[in-house]
Amino acid sequence: MLTVAGLHVKVGELTILRDISLAVRPGTLHAVMGPNGSGKSTLAYTIMGHPRYTVARGDIRLNGESILGLSPEERSLKGIFLGLQEPPSIPGLRLSTFLLAILNKRRGAEDLTEVKDPRILRKINEAAKIVGLPKEYLYREVNVGFSGGEKKRNELLQVLLTDPKVVILDEPDSGMDVDGVRKVAQLVAELKDKGKAVVLITHYARIFSHVEPDEVSVLYKGVVAARGGPELAYKIEREGYGFLTGGRR
Amino acid sequence: MSGVESVPYQRIRDSPTIKYYTDWRLFEEKRSLPYEEYGAPPPWTRRKYDAVITGKEIMVEKREDVLVEEITPGRRIHGIWIKPLQMLPSDTRMSLIHAYRWRAGAAVMIPPARVIQEPVRILSVGGGDGYAGHHILLYLGRGSQARVEIHDAAPEEGRGLKTLVVEAMLEASSHLELITMAKPSASSLLYHRKIIGVEAGGRVDSRSIVIGGGFTHYREDYELRDTKAEVSADYRLVSSGKCRLDAISNAVHKGSKTRSIIKARGAVMDEAYLTHRGLARIGREAVESETSIDSLILLLSRKAKANAVPMLEIRTSRVNSACHAASVASLDEDHLFYLASRGLSRDEATRLLLRDLLETGDSDVNMDWRCM
Ligand SMILES: Nc1ncnc2c1ncn2[C@@H]1O[C@H](COP(=O)(O)OP(=O)(O)OP(=O)(O)O)[C@@H](O)[C@H]1O
Numbered sequence: 086m087l088t089v090a091g092l093h094v095k096v097g098e099l100t101i102l103r104d105i106s107l108a109v110r111p112g113t114l115h116a117v118m119g120p121n122g123s124g125k126s127t128l129a130y131t132i133m134g135h136p137r138y139t140v141a142r143g144d145i146r147l148n149g150e151s152i153l154g155l156s157p158e159e160r161s162l163k164g165i166f167l168g169l170q171e172p173p174s175i176p177g178l179r180l181s182t183f184l185l186a187i188l189n190k191r192r193g194a195e196d197l198t199e200v201k202d203p204r205i206l207r208k209i210n211e212a213a214k215i216v217g218l219p220k221e222y223l224y225r226e227v228n229v230g231f232s233g234g235e236k237k238r239n240e241l242l243q244v245l246l247t248d249p250k251v252v253i254l255d256e257p258d259s260g261m262d263v264d265g266v267r268k269v270a271q272l273v274a275e276l277k278d279k280g281k282a283v284v285l286i287t288h289y290a291r292i293f294s295h296v297e298p299d300e301v302s303v304l305y306k307g308v309v310a311a312r313g314g315p316e317l318a319y320k321i322e323r324e325g326y327g328f329l330t331g332g333r334r
Numbered sequence: 335m336s337g338v339e340s341v342p343y344q345r346i347r348d349s350p351t352i353k354y355y356t357d358w359r360l361f362e363e364k365r366s367l368p369y370e371e372y373g374a375p376p377p378w379t380r381r382k383y384d385a386v387i388t389g390k391e392i393m394v395e396k397r398e399d400v401l402v403e404e405i406t407p408g409r410r411i412h413g414i415w416i417k418p419l420q421m422l423p424s425d426t427r428m429s430l431i432h433a434y435r436w437r438a439g440a441a442v443m444i445p446p447a448r449v450i451q452e453p454v455r456i457l458s459v460g461g462g463d464g465y466a467g468h469h470i471l472l473y474l475g476r477g478s479q480a481r482v483e484i485h486d487a488a489p490e491e492g493r494g495l496k497t498l499v500v501e502a503m504l505e506a507s508s509h510l511e512l513i514t515m516a517k518p519s520a521s522s523l524l525y526h527r528k529i530i531g532v533e534a535g536g537r538v539d540s541r542s543i544v545i546g547g548g549f550t551h552y553r554e555d556y557e558l559r560d561t562k563a564e565v566s567a568d569y570r571l572v573s574s575g576k577c578r579l580d581a582i583s584n585a586v587h588k589g590s591k592t593r594s595i596i597k598a599r600g601a602v603m604d605e606a607y608l609t610h611r612g613l614a615r616i617g618r619e620a621v622e623s624e625t626s627i628d629s630l631i632l633l634l635s636r637k638a639k640a641n642a643v644p645m646l647e648i649r650t651s652r653v654n655s656a657c658h659a660a661s662v663a664s665l666d667e668d669h670l671f672y673l674a675s676r677g678l679s680r681d682e683a684t685r686l687l688l689r690d691l692l693e694t695g696d697s698d699v700n701m702d703w704r705c706m
Pocket residue numbers: 096099101119120121122123124125126127128137170
């Protein structure tokens with residue numbers, strides 16, 4: 086269970102999030118929506134522990150324990166996964182090496198590039214197939230020359246491989262083709278079924294026709310401006326965000 | 335060494351830009367160091383070598399399939415097929431200094447049409463406490479094939495200067511696989527130069543792994559002399575601590591339908607410095623030639639410095655393809671966050687990157703560099 090309680094977040098002197106609270110239980114999907122610049126990615130980064138964002142007040146807890154003192158690495162190893170809105174390219178590092186290292190790290194292996202068990206390679210290949218990333222991409226440099234949608238697929242591939250407890254996906258559906266969106270929805274539904282706590286940041290309600298959110302939070306200028314069920318997402322799709330300000334956006 | 339003073343360390347035409355990427359003052363300071371008698375090989379040099387050149391000494395193991403011989407300056411052996419220094423141009427001050435001062439060397443001759451199975455391995459150690467100048471000649475007869483591995487090493491705590499010049503001559507339709515692993519010590523200076531001439535239909539596949547050095551000037555000149563001569567040169571360059579490394583690849587196309595492929599991957603850490611310059615010059619007669627230069631250097635720390643400089647000089651209007659790409663990329667906060675968010679620390683991420691960068695697809699070489 087992921088709990089965010091009364092969170093204030095700053096970048097330097099600038100306050101970006103104010104008094105954000107939300108709770109995501111295992112096996113549920115929490116959708117976060119909101120206009121551009123409302124603070125959705127900031128929230129995601131802060132949960133993962135990006136050093137640029139400082140928590141001025143409030144707490145983030147995983148199963149009741151505060152994770153504020155943990156580094157991003159430690160949060161990752163504790164089972165939090167953040168799929169980025171814009172994953173960076175890492176020239177020089179092969180995707181297969183990277184994936185192998187992520188898996189080996191979790192097994193506590195000393196040499197992060199060893200292949201002790203050939204099944205590990207099969208697992209990587211199968212996951213790539215599920216998310217629709219061609220096998221050849223495994224031998225390319227991480228995200229270098231990948232299209233927007235391919236980068237998102239690579240993030241999903243890593244969700245499958247690392248089997249986290251809390252999955253935060255920042256706009257996994259933008260840049261995806263129609264089949265891609267359906268694939269994201271299907272994966273999110275499976276994650277829910279497997280008892281993961283899922284946070285899905287999105288601009289589009291279209292994904293919810295495949296998988297229903299249990300709760301929807303709408304961020305606006307750094308605060309939670311509305312909260313409700315799936316109907317809130319459809320209302321936003323129809324009317325936009327005007328209702329948050331009485332039409333004065 | 336009269337005449338040396340009038341020759342510059344670098345000619346403008348040697349470099350894509352007028353800027354000096356090598357700090358020649360350092361070389362000037364050490365150019366007159368006394369000869370060193372012996373240099374202790376560092377632990378990474380652990381192969382069985384056909385020739386070991388150290389300080390002013392050389393030891394050669396006799397082989398059945400290849401002629402490996404000692405050479406000394408002023409004494410021409412096998413003058414019919416090759417003359418030492420016939421290719422080294424006395425164009426820069428360091429090549430002249432080398433020509434005057436080198437004392438120990440080896441010649442490797444592959445007879446025409448012969449295909450050598452077992453690689454020829456040469457170890458050169460120098461730059462410990464004085465000056466060491468080594469010279470290697472490679473001759474591949476028409477239609478022959480061989481793999482030659484050169485380990486260019488310095489004693490571990492070395493503070494001296496070493497010059498190593500390799501001259502290679504490839505007759506028509508011969509094929510040379512050339513592996514160079516160079517690791518001077520963190521305070522020694524290295525002037526490493528190769529001059530390689532390739533005749534019609536000949537081919538060089540060269541791979542270099544070059545790590546650090548107080549200052550390393552690592553330069554390869556390929557001359558594609560006749561039709562369909564080819565070179566593919568791949569560089570893996572690493573500079574860390576306070577090391578400085580300037581690597582240069584020049585491909586001069588003279589024959590028609592010649593091809594050069596230059597690829598460099600580098601990583602620079604701490605306060606180190608790394609440059610890769612790739613120059614392809616396609617002459618008027620070199621019609622229907624192809625060239626590509628691809629160089630990428632990763633900056634792994636804020637204080638590290640790097641340049642990737644490609645240049646094409648084309649004098650014919652009929653080129654099949656000519657492309658170049660060069661960049662210096664850095665691992666910034668966002669890269670590190672990304673890796674950390676997947677459970678990898680900065681150190682682990684750096685080690686992974688280096689591993690991929692140096693991975694050569696050649697298991698022997700991979701084993702060697704892991705020890706470097
Ligand atoms: N590092 C930063 N420095 C300064 N301002 C920042 C920084 N990061 C975020 N902000 C600001 O915080 C606000 C929220 O940004 P954030 O990226 O969280 O929005 P978002 O809701 O994810 O938007 P989008 O839908 O466009 O992805 C924006 O006004 C943004 O400019």
